[in-house]
Amino acid sequence: MIPLRTGFIKSRSRSVAFTKTLFLRQPALLPQIRCRFLSDKSPDNAAEDGKADSQKNDSKALLKKDTASNEVQKKDFNPLPSAPAEFLRDSGIEMLLKKDNKPYIPKLEYKRESFEYPGLPNEDEFTKYSNKIEKRKQVTRWTRYIPKILTAVVLVWGVYAVKVWYLDADEDAEQNDLLSPLEFHKFVITHKQKIDDEHYLVEVMPTSSQWQYSTYAHYERKSIWDGDKMWSVEIKQPQIMVVRSYTPLPLYFLKSSRTRSGEEEPLLKVIDNGEKDMDHGGVMLFYIKRYGDGEVSRYILDKKVGDELEIRGPHVDYTFPFHPLKQHHTRPTFRDLPSKIEAETLLKGIKREYDIPEVDTVDFYAAGTGIAPILQVLFSRNPYRGFVNVHYSARKDGELGPMDRFLFFLEKVDRIKLIKHIDDNPKTRLSANDVTKPAQPLYVSQQRQENIAQIQESTIPASESKKDEKLSRESLKKRLAILEGEGQKQEKKIEAPKEHAPYFENALAQAKITLQEVKPPAALSLVCGPDGFVEYVAGGKALETGEQGDVRGLLGSKGWDSTNVFKL
Numbered sequence: 420m421i422p423l424r425t426g427f428i429k430s431r432s433r434s435v436a437f438t439k440t441l442f443l444r445q446p447a448l449l450p451q452i453r454c455r456f457l458s459d460k461s462p463d464n465a466a467e468d469g470k471a472d473s474q475k476n477d478s479k480a481l482l483k484k485d486t487a488s489n490e491v492q493k494k495d496f497n498p499l500p501s502a503p504a505e506f507l508r509d510s511g512i513e514m515l516l517k518k519d520n521k522p523y524i525p526k527l528e529y530k531r532e533s534f535e536y537p538g539l540p541n542e543d544e545f546t547k548y549s550n551k552i553e554k555r556k557q558v559t560r561w562t563r564y565i566p567k568i569l570t571a572v573v574l575v576w577g578v579y580a581v582k583v584w585y586l587d588a589d590e591d592a593e594q595n596d597l598l599s600p601l602e603f604h605k606f607v608i609t610h611k612q613k614i615d616d617e618h619y620l621v622e623v624m625p626t627s628s629q630w631q632y633s634t635y636a637h638y639e640r641k642s643i644w645d646g647d648k649m650w651s652v653e654i655k656q657p658q659i660m661v662v663r664s665y666t667p668l669p670l671y672f673l674k675s676s677r678t679r680s681g682e683e684e685p686l687l688k689v690i691d692n693g694e695k696d697m698d699h700g701g702v703m704l705f706y707i708k709r710y711g712d713g714e715v716s717r718y719i720l721d722k723k724v725g726d727e728l729e730i731r732g733p734h735v736d737y738t739f740p741f742h743p744l745k746q747h748h749t750r751p752t753f754r755d756l757p758s759k760i761e762a763e764t765l766l767k768g769i770k771r772e773y774d775i776p777e778v779d780t781v782d783f784y785a786a787g788t789g790i791a792p793i794l795q796v797l798f799s800r801n802p803y804r805g806f807v808n809v810h811y812s813a814r815k816d817g818e819l820g821p822m823d824r825f826l827f828f829l830e831k832v833d834r835i836k837l838i839k840h841i842d843d844n845p846k847t848r849l850s851a852n853d854v855t856k857p858a859q860p861l862y863v864s865q866q867r868q869e870n871i872a873q874i875q876e877s878t879i880p881a882s883e884s885k886k887d888e889k890l891s892r893e894s895l896k897k898r899l900a901i902l903e904g905e906g907q908k909q910e911k912k913i914e915a916p917k918e919h920a921p922y923f924e925n926a927l928a929q930a931k932i933t934l935q936e937v938k939p940p941a942a943l944s945l946v947c948g949p950d951g952f953v954e955y956v957a958g959g960k961a962l963e964t965g966e967q968g969d970v971r972g973l974l975g976s977k978g979w980d981s982t983n984v985f986k987l
């Protein structure tokens with residue numbers, strides 16, 4: 420008989436597996452196994468026990484017989500090469516049951532098997548118990564790195580936050596200004612207009628709008644346009660790392676769909692500089708002359724609309740002398756239509772009330788693009804409060820393009836007198852006849868007095884004795900003191916009985932009256948243009964040092980000197 424170790428057959432599934440295996444290996448034994456199962460599984464069926472015993476005996480006999488026949492088969496068996504391996508009948512079942520012949524080791528953990536329905540979720544005994552068991556954290560490679568990764572992320576974020584919110588805040592404070600004298604800011608060319616082969620108008624806009632936030636808060640202080648001074652910027656030619664100075668103008672081109680499509684030339688406008696305008700988005704215009712072999716002018720003018728320029732500034736080239744009217748009155752900004760310019764109705768009353776002398780007339784001698792600095796002053800907010808004689812020299816008429824119109828308007832509102840000296844018309848060329856003698860300044864501030872004294876000292880020839888030096892200094896002081904007194908006397912002379920100031924609708928209406936008034940003679944001369952022109956009008960500047968040098972030329976011949984002439 421084959422020993423059926425039913426004790427090892429623990430579950431139904433295992434018994435099925437066992438039967439399957441047996442069936443595959445010993446199909447002849449299946450009936451016996453079935454009997455044995457029946458006898459094991461049906462203990463109540465005692466009646467069948469006898470029958471089973473007899474069957475046992477039968478099976479013994481059958482097994483013997485079978486073994487014998489197997490022996491015979493074994494002898495006759497001549498397997499094909501592809502046939503399965505021969506099965507060893509003697510030890511097959513036992514080998515299977517023993518499996519790996521390992522000693523029996525009882526399981527330490529008791530695993531309860533139950534066919535009961537489980538309780539409600541999280542309420543049955545098993546769940547309650549298992550929930551209490553602290554599950555061991557699974558430590559993987561990633562879980563070990565997570566704290567390090569998190570620390571690195573927090574650190575990087577911290578560094579970034581500090582940089583952006585604190586360090587960059589300071590940098591931005593600089594960058595937030597439209598211009599910086601120390602670093603180049605990028606501007607994009609938004610329009611380019613050719614006046615003639617040599618003269619162009621180039622409009623630029625800042626590429627960043629950050630500067631506006633700080634400018635809005637302190638517009639009075641931060642606006643770049645201030646007619647109290649003449650200033651320029653440097654434009655970089657990055658290929659050869661060279662910079663040249665150019666004078667920005669508070670002008671821009673008004674574009675529309677028609678002008679963009681090329682149907683019409685855009686209209687040149689003056690930046691309003693009013694409360695809402697706020698420097699009109701940082702726009703500025705350059706009036707540039709192209710030199711055939713000029714490094715930077717060619718570079719700028721070869722650029723197209725949309726290209727960028729790197730600009731650094733502002734660099735103040737000249738500041739007008741202080742005048743007490745500055746504390747009480749600001750001249751209204753020039754507008755592109757004279758009828759839009761406000762009248763200075765209260766000006767006379769203010770002068771009378773505060774006993775303020777007249778503002779000195781200025782003679783401005785310009786050649787070509789050298790006119791740009793005085794245009795900047797006249798078009799900016801807080802323009803010069805006095806009258807300006809603009810002596811403009813050019814090869815031919817029309818070099819100013821659309822700006823000519825504005826100069827005409829400035830004449831109409833009695834702010835300037837434009838005297839053109841055109842080479843094509845030799846009669847008009849600038850000569851000594853066009854230059855007046857210098858007048859005494861109507862007001863000399865303490866600061867200016869000291870400056871003049873310093874200039875006088877530096878120009879006194881070294882050969883002069885100390886006595887002469889002292890004398891000349893004293894005479895200068897006396898002169899200045901007399902000048903101030905004269906100015907005051909003059910002011911008192913024009914004092915009129917108090918009357919209501921006449922109302923003028925605009926500057927144009929006011930100019931009808933003021934145009935008839937005689938302007939004070941010029942007490943200050945400014946010269947700007949190519950070196951040759953400056954030399955002709957006022958004597959050359961010291962090329963190496965850029966110092967003013969002595970006043971010679973046309974102005975020198977008329978008695979002008981370093982105290983009342985400035986070469987730009």
Ligand SMILES: Cc1cc2nc3c(=O)[nH]c(=O)nc-3n(C[C@H](O)[C@H](O)[C@H](O)COP(=O)(O)OP(=O)(O)OC[C@H]3O[C@@H](n4cnc5c(N)ncnc54)[C@H](O)[C@@H]3O)c2cc1C
Nearest residue numbers: 651663664665666706707708710713714715716717788791
């Ligand atoms: C404060 C200020 C404001 C200015 N504003 C303006 C402005 O608004 N618009 C404007 O167009 N210009 C302005 N300029 C002039 C401008 O800065 C440049 O000088 C001008 O554009 C020429 O520069 P460039 O590099 O093109 O030519 P450069 O290469 O400097 O040459 C200019 C010309 O000089 C000649 N030249 C150069 N070197 C010598 C030399 N060693 N000897 C003899 N000849 C020489 C060249 O042949 C050429 O014809 C201003 C200058 C200053 C100082």
